[in-house]
Amino acid sequence: MLNYAASRIVQTIIVLLVISFIAFLLVANIGDPLAALLSADATVNERLELIAKLGLDQPLWTRFLHFIGNMLQGDFGFSYRTQDPVANLIAERLPATVELAFVSLLITIVVGVPAGIYCGVNPNSLFGRFIMLISTAGITLPNFVVGILLIAVFSVQLGLLPSFGRGTVVDLGFWKTGLLTVSGWRAILLPAATLSTFQVAFIIRMLRTQLMEVGQSEHIRFARARGLSEARIWYVYAIKNTLLPVITMLGLQLGNIIAFSVVTENVFAWPGLGSLFLQSIQGADIPVIAIYLIFVGLVFMVINLIVELLYPLIDARVLRRQS
Amino acid sequence: MINATAPLLDVRDLTVTINREGRLVTALDKVSFFVNPGEVLGIVGESGAGKSITGAAIIDLLVPPLKRTGGTITLAGERLDQLSPKAMRGVRGGRIGFVFQDPMTSLNPVITIGQQLCDTIQAHLKLGGNQTKKRAHDWLDRVGLPNPDVQFKRYPHQLSGGMRQRVVIALALCADPVLVIADEPTTALDVSVQAHILELLRDLHRESNVSMMLITHDLGVIAKMADRVAVLYAGRVAEIGPVGELFNAPRHPYTRGLIRATPMPSATGEMRLDQIPGAMPGLGAVPPGCAFNPRCFRAEGDCRATIPPLYRQESSAFSCFHPLERVPA
Numbered sequence: 001m002l003n004y005a006a007s008r009i010v011q012t013i014i015v016l017l018v019i020s021f022i023a024f025l026l027v028a029n030i031g032d033p034l035a036a037l038l039s040a041d042a043t044v045n046e047r048l049e050l051i052a053k054l055g056l057d058q059p060l061w062t063r064f065l066h067f068i069g070n071m072l073q074g075d076f077g078f079s080y081r082t083q084d085p086v087a088n089l090i091a092e093r094l095p096a097t098v099e100l101a102f103v104s105l106l107i108t109i110v111v112g113v114p115a116g117i118y119c120g121v122n123p124n125s126l127f128g129r130f131i132m133l134i135s136t137a138g139i140t141l142p143n144f145v146v147g148i149l150l151i152a153v154f155s156v157q158l159g160l161l162p163s164f165g166r167g168t169v170v171d172l173g174f175w176k177t178g179l180l181t182v183s184g185w186r187a188i189l190l191p192a193a194t195l196s197t198f199q200v201a202f203i204i205r206m207l208r209t210q211l212m213e214v215g216q217s218e219h220i221r222f223a224r225a226r227g228l229s230e231a232r233i234w235y236v237y238a239i240k241n242t243l244l245p246v247i248t249m250l251g252l253q254l255g256n257i258i259a260f261s262v263v264t265e266n267v268f269a270w271p272g273l274g275s276l277f278l279q280s281i282q283g284a285d286i287p288v289i290a291i292y293l294i295f296v297g298l299v300f301m302v303i304n305l306i307v308e309l310l311y312p313l314i315d316a317r318v319l320r321r322q323s
Numbered sequence: 324m325i326n327a328t329a330p331l332l333d334v335r336d337l338t339v340t341i342n343r344e345g346r347l348v349t350a351l352d353k354v355s356f357f358v359n360p361g362e363v364l365g366i367v368g369e370s371g372a373g374k375s376i377t378g379a380a381i382i383d384l385l386v387p388p389l390k391r392t393g394g395t396i397t398l399a400g401e402r403l404d405q406l407s408p409k410a411m412r413g414v415r416g417g418r419i420g421f422v423f424q425d426p427m428t429s430l431n432p433v434i435t436i437g438q439q440l441c442d443t444i445q446a447h448l449k450l451g452g453n454q455t456k457k458r459a460h461d462w463l464d465r466v467g468l469p470n471p472d473v474q475f476k477r478y479p480h481q482l483s484g485g486m487r488q489r490v491v492i493a494l495a496l497c498a499d500p501v502l503v504i505a506d507e508p509t510t511a512l513d514v515s516v517q518a519h520i521l522e523l524l525r526d527l528h529r530e531s532n533v534s535m536m537l538i539t540h541d542l543g544v545i546a547k548m549a550d551r552v553a554v555l556y557a558g559r560v561a562e563i564g565p566v567g568e569l570f571n572a573p574r575h576p577y578t579r580g581l582i583r584a585t586p587m588p589s590a591t592g593e594m595r596l597d598q599i600p601g602a603m604p605g606l607g608a609v610p611p612g613c614a615f616n617p618r619c620f621r622a623e624g625d626c627r628a629t630i631p632p633l634y635r636q637e638s639s640a641f642s643c644f645h646p647l648e649r650v651p652a
């Protein structure tokens with residue numbers, strides 16, 4: 001187990017270094033930081049001073065190490081667009097996106113997992129088929145359509161929920177949360193539901209397929225031949241065999257939402273990372289894009305790492321495959 | 324009845340059909356046999372003869388589209404074919420244990436062996452947590468696993484094939500069933516391990532006096548283990564009789580063909596093999612009359628016209644119009 005954990009962590013660090021290098025090349029080769037940072041009437045001396053300060057006269061590898069060193073100390077560089085530290089920009093937007101991602105994950109688990117289990121256990125029932133029909137819509141409808149539909153129904157027609165913003169946020173000092181106020185919860189419901197539509201549909205279909213397959217296996221037949229109750233057979237013996245792909249998918253989806261919920265955030269004017277990313281691309285704000293790239297890599301790698309560290313707790317066979 | 328003891332399991336006219344795109348095909352055609360208390364009944368036949376279907380039909384565990392469509396199954400006076408699904412669950416594992424063929428696939432890979440045993444025990448016996456655990460440990464010990472305390476916490480993949488089959492046997496027997504159906508219990512194992520597993524089954528049978536239905540295609544296994552044998556051919560019973568009688572003086576030509584097709588060295592050390600010409604008809608391709616008639620050297624007109632009934636003679640029965648003479652073959 002320790003070996004397994006250590007090897008996963010080392011792999012994660014290596015991948016993060018590679019991503020950082022690519023991001024660094026982006027910063028080093030695209031755009032002109034001097035033009036962005038210096039005023040138009042700067043003297044040659046000022047110019048040379050800034051070159052020395054930014055280390056632009058150093059060889060590539062030195063600069064990369066410097067770049068990594070700075071990041072480890074929390075210095076992520078400056079935005080070309082706003083001249084603000086990139087760290088501040090991301091820290092400002094991060095809570096909104098993370099809260100949105102976790103609420104939508106919660107919806108996915110609460111709605112998708114039971115529905116998926118129901119469809120897997122009763123694949124031919126009327127209700128099961130109905131769920132599958134609905135889930136087809138969830139898979140095929142793009143996010144912005146779902147978002148606009150939800151706004152049209154719940155905000156415009158029924159007037160129940162707000163159509164934009166985060167509602168009232170509470171500042172905890174290090175984190176601005178919307179989850180401590182009623183208006184915050186009301187505001188997060190529609191965007192979170194929009195984001196979870198696809199995931200709910202996906203989890204339902206995946207659980208159903210997995211359960212139907214496991215249900216055919218010899219060990220389930222043997223469990224029946226030993227007279228175990230249907231509830232125990234499905235909810236313990238069969239489910240445990242389907243968890244690996246399910247938590248893998250949930251992990252990837254969580255990463256996806258944190259990193260790429262651009263469209264949904266735009267529809268609901270959600271002040272999260274997605275809209276920051278969009279603005280940075282439009283403004284060719286290379287340092288922000290590069291750090292964002294590293295951040296996305298970090299999010300995916302950390303989630304993936306957690307998921308992989310969960311594997312052996314569910315299925316001890318992964319440890320054997322390792323050795 | 325000449326028999327003083329009533330049979331423990333009495334199967335009569337058991338019929339199983341398979342629905343193939345609207346066409347009903349008979350997989351098991353009025354199969355009748357019984358198992359006495361404490362007895363080992365061997366069920367033998369080629370692949371596809373219906374051996375495993377017979378076993379699965381008794382505990383109502385047929386895989387669709389296979390379906391039981393007729394006959395009666397009586398266990399110690401109780402009609403199993405009329406039980407509710409819930410009552411049937413109590414029979415499975417509780418009164419009839421089932422040993423599966425392949426220990427590589429029949430154990431749940433993500434649940435510990437101890438948990439699988441405890442769940443099975445608790446499904447049938449009203450025992451407290453500690454007693455359940457103790458019983459599970461005892462069974463791991465009884466089936467010959469070293470260090471039961473260690474094995475209890477292990478997962479199936481940490482055990483060898485032979486050890487896993489011991490666990491499967493423990494799982495089938497842990498709730499004290501009166502009958503064990505073992506479906507090819509040694510077929511998936513190495514030859515060296517096969518002998519150990521058979522020995523274990525025989526020891527457990529002697530200790531507990533549990534009745535057994537041993538399904539196999541291996542006449543060697545039958546000779547070692549069984550008291551009586553039922554020979555199945557194309558979903559029908561060809562012959563039933565005590566092992567010695569059936570091996571020495573088979574009445575059905577198919578039985579003799581099967582025995583002669585088994586490699587057995589003679590007194591001089593020579594191996595003689597006679598194969599039966601042709602092949603067993605597949606599902607839905609059974610010829611009219613006796614299913615064996617196209618391959619039988621004694622077949623006559625009546626064999627091709629009507630299905631021979633099961634003739635009972637003392638301790639044995641056979642379904643053949645022109646049986647072999649009862650002289651040592």
